[in-house]
Amino acid sequence: MLKTFPKGGIHPPENKLTSGQPIRRMGIPKTVYVPIAQHIGIPAEIIVERKDKVTIGQVIARSGGYVSSNIHAPVAGTVTKLDMIVDTSGYKKQCIVIRTDEKDPANAEVPEWPLKSEITLSPEEILQRISDYGIVGLGGATFPAHVKLHIKKDQHLDCLIVNGVECEPYLTADHRLMLEKTDEILVGIRILMHALGVGRAIIGIENNKRDAIERFRERCPKGSGIQIAALQVKYPQGGEKQLVRALLGREVPKNGLPLDVGVVVHNVGTIFAIYQAVQHNRPLMERVVTVTGKHLQAPSNFWARIGTPIADLLEAVGGVPEATRKIVSGGPMMGKALKSTDVPVTKGTSGILVIGEEEASRGEPRNCIRCGECVSVCPMGLEPHLLMNLTEKGMYSHASNEDILTCIECGSCSYVCPSHRPLLDYIRFGKSVVKGLTPKTA
Template identity: 75%
Template sequence: MLKTFPKGGIHPPENKITAEKGIKRMAVPKVVNVPIAQHIGIPAEIVVDRKDKVVKGQIIAKSGGFVSSNIHSPVAGTVTKLDLIIDSSGYKKQCIVIRTDAKDPSNFEEVENPLKTDIELEPKEILQRITDCGIVGLGGATFPSQVKLNVREGTTLDYLIINGVECEPYLTADHRLMLEKAEEIVVGIKILMKALHLKKVVIGIENNKKDAISLFKKVIKKEDGIQVAALQVKYPQGGEKQLVRAILGREVPKNGLPLDVGVIVHNVGTIFAIYQAIQYDKPLIERVVTVTGKKLQNPSNFWVKIGTPIKDLIAEVGGLPEGTRKLVNGGPMMGKAIKNTDVPVTKGTSGILVIDEEEASRGEAKNCIRCGQCVFVCPMGLEPHLLMNLSEKGMYDKASAEDIMTCIECGSCSYVCPSHRPLLDYIRFGKNIVKKLETSKN
């Protein structure tokens, strides 16, 4: 029997329409807008100025603290502005605007590095290189990788789980990366095994990616300590807590981390970025992005430079089709609507979803009928209807007491609600207020 997590979960239509589309390389943009806050934690500190010449891969903003990350220039060019630009959150954020040097060959020569299996760096050097190269979690959370890998002495750690689930509908960036870079990902896994002194690794892949499961089983055949776990298809299995429970049967505490039960979880995209950083000293300046939607002319997966305006990706797939209602940064369940197409791709951009009027429309919100469906599907065992009511009424202390901060914002509750109540919207709002209130108390 295929493994899965036992509590809650749903089965939305997969709509993986780009699963067979190989990853193409996007043209280098004429201008990149590089935000200095592309990660959880403190924004990076700008170390360049207007009119400065920068080379590809140069640090342009240094980590601002322990939970922060370096930012590198994705192109060779000239800094034209240090400006506030609206990012995917809808708020103006500090960006470094760089005009690409059209005459610099480094901008247009993309070398496919050969597979490099020998791991020359020592554990401390590996962790330092990950820090230097600005690697963050590419599964969506963008948590600085060096922080996650900073395991305190005396902490029990016996498993590394590699997240190849990609349970969010429409998105196929991780799937394609697994198919096209499996050997490199396995070397990346071995890099972390060396850095963390680990002997046990499980690669979790949902069973709708049988080609990836088969490929990885073949690639790891002669590798000690690495195995593949085929998982039942269920959303949101890509959540860390759900994945640890599904694979190892360990229950991560509500307000805890996988490390509390001896596990570190990393996304396959992050592992590939670590491989590139360690084996080729390449900073995180590009990532795979799925650009998709049922009405697009040519939905595809792309290698995209960080800072590329989303309008460039839309143009590459044939432009916005007639009747487009909404652009989403991410997938339909956890993604957030984008206000305009000037928004740049960041380290956390896994996909751009284009949806039409029919798909974007919500039914008219009605009164809760106390059916309990939102409670039944919540993977965290919460009561979403209650959390929405508390947020709506401004009862934030009560919402905090009811564990609103443990919500992983998967959207399962909103998906199943027969009354079309905006459960997730209010819960997100409530979480933001509770977070601010808790911060003000400290």
């Protein structure tokens, strides 16, 4: 029987339209817009000025603190502006604008990196390389990877979990990466096992990616300590706490971390980025982005440089169809609608979803009928209807006491609500108030 997490969850239509589409390489954009806050924590500090010439991979914004991350130039060119632009959050953020030097041969090169299996760096050198090269979690959270890998002497760690679940509908960036970069990811896993000092790793992949499961089983060396686990298809299986519970049967404490139960979790995209940083001295300057939607001419997966305007990606798949109602950064469950296609790709951009009228329309919200559906599907065991009501009434202290910060914002509650109540919208706002990020009167 396939493993899964025991509490809540749903199975929305998968719509993996691009799972059979190889990753294409986007051309270098004429201008890139590089935000300095592409990670959880303190924004990076800009260390370049207007008119400065920059080279590919040069640090242009330095980590602003321990929980922060370096930002590197994704192209060779000239800094034209230090500006405020709207990013995928919908808010204006500080950004470095670089005009690409089209005559610089470095921008025309498409590097082909040979597989490098031998690990020569020490654990300390690996962690420093990951920090220096701006690696963050590419599964969506964008947590600086070096922080997650810093294990204190009194903390017990016995397993690395590799997240290859990609349970969000429509998105296939991780799936394609697992198929096309299997060997590199396996080396990346061994790098992390060496850095963390653990002898066991488990790659969790949902069973709708049988080709990826078989590919890893074929390529994984015997005696490596790496196990491949097929998982039942259920959303939100890719959540860290749900994945730890499914694979190891361990319950991460409320407000705790996987490390509290002896585990570190990393996404396959992050591990590939770590492989490139450690084995090929390559900073995080590009990532795989799924550009998809039922009405697109040619939905695809792309290698896209950080800072590439999303408009360029949409043009590469045939443009925005007339019937489009929303363009979402991310997937349909946890993604956020964009105000404009001028926003850039960031380290956390896993996908761009173009949604038509038939999928974007919400039903008219009605009164809660106390059916309990939202409670039954919540993977964190919360009462979403209560959290929405408390937020709606401005009772934020009560909402905090009801563990609103424990919500992982998976959207399962809104998905099943027969009264079409905007549960997740209110809970997200309530969380931001409880965290002190948003005024109560907003």
